[in-house]
Amino acid sequence: DSGVTQTPKHLITATGQRVTLRCSxxxxxxxxxxxxxxxxxxxxxxIQYYNGEERAKGNILERFSAQQxxxxxxxxxxxxxxxxxxxxxxxxxxxEVEGAYGYTFGSGTRLTVV
Amino acid sequence: SQxxxxxxxxxxxxxxxxxxxxxxxxxxxxAYLQWYRQxxxxxxxxxxxxxxxxxxxxxxxxxxxxxxxxxxxxxxxTASQPADSATYLCALPDTGRRALTFGSGTRLQVQx
Numbered sequence: 001d002s003g004v005t006q007t008p009k010h011l012i013t014a015t016g017q018r019v020t021l022r023c024s025x026x027x028x029x030x031x032x033x034x035x036x037x038x039x040x041x042x043x044x045x046x047i048q049y050y051n052g053e054e055r056a057k058g059n060i061l062e063r064f065s066a067q068q069x070x071x072x073x074x075x076x077x078x079x080x081x082x083x084x085x086x087x088x089x090x091x092x093x094x095x096e097v098e099g100a101y102g103y104t105f106g107s108g109t110r111l112t113v114v
Numbered sequence: 115s116q117x118x119x120x121x122x123x124x125x126x127x128x129x130x131x132x133x134x135x136x137x138x139x140x141x142x143x144x145a146y147l148q149w150y151r152q153x154x155x156x157x158x159x160x161x162x163x164x165x166x167x168x169x170x171x172x173x174x175x176x177x178x179x180x181x182x183x184x185x186x187x188x189x190x191x192t193a194s195q196p197a198d199s200a201t202y203l204c205a206l207p208d209t210g211r212r213a214l215t216f217g218s219g220t221r222l223q224v225q226x
Contacts, residue, residue: 002157033213042218043158043203056212090157100207102148103214105157 003027004106006091012112018079021109023091025072031055031094032074033103034066038087049074081113116141116208118217126223133194135220137187137204144206147180147187152201152219161202162189194224 003026013019025032034046045058049068060066063081068074078085088110092103117140127133137147146165150158164171164180164187171178177190191198201219208215 002159004157035216043216045208045213045215048213058213088155092157100146100163102160102163103158104160107157108155110155 002104002106004091004093004104006089006106006109008109009107010110010112012114013081015081015083015113017081017113018077019081019111021076021078021089021091021111023074023076023093023106025074025091025093026095026104029093029095029104030072031096032068032072033092033094034060034074034076035090035092036087037090037108043090046076078111083113086111086113116144116206116215118204118206118215120202120204120217120220122218122220124221124223126225127194129195129224129226131194133191133198133222133224135189135202135222137189137217139185139187139206142209143182143185144209146207147178148205148214149176149178149187149189150203150205150216152203154201158203158216191222194222196224196226198222199224 005024007022030051033048036044046060047066048056066076088108090108092105119138149161152158164178175192179188201221203219205214205216
């Protein structure tokens, strides 16, 4: 157990639907990062939050959004889902703003869009 | 943005040998570089960090080198074991985004 908790572990949904992925960072970590991993693309950075505020944005689609709550857990919302959104979605956390000492990843949410 | 190249072909070696994986990057030289291990269907696990002013870093059977002139890091696993079989990712901070950019990883297979 890495200390980063992601739920649900698996999600199957239809095209056009909306889903919410949840992440609880390791205790004491203020930074949360979201990554998407598909078979042909490797780990793609989506977005970072630090202590409740958006800090960095990657190649996140407009259909996707995220937020970090006062208790530091984060949610990634994916809407108008397409088949190509099927992937593993990872959340990671770090103790300081730049993650220079390494990220701790959760076990991921496997999203299948049918 | 930073571009990272790792050998996409799997590396197959015999148990007991030393595995050497390569990470090359373009553009600016980062302040540090990290290596992660990822098992199928699992999240990456942080292994080692090496800073730009460090030529070499060791941790048990792992050794990482960092050559900022060549823009290259080498990751070595000595006395490899079948349990070392996994995909190994290198990662660098992207100054523009202030988050880590990951390479696509190299899959290591250690044969008993």
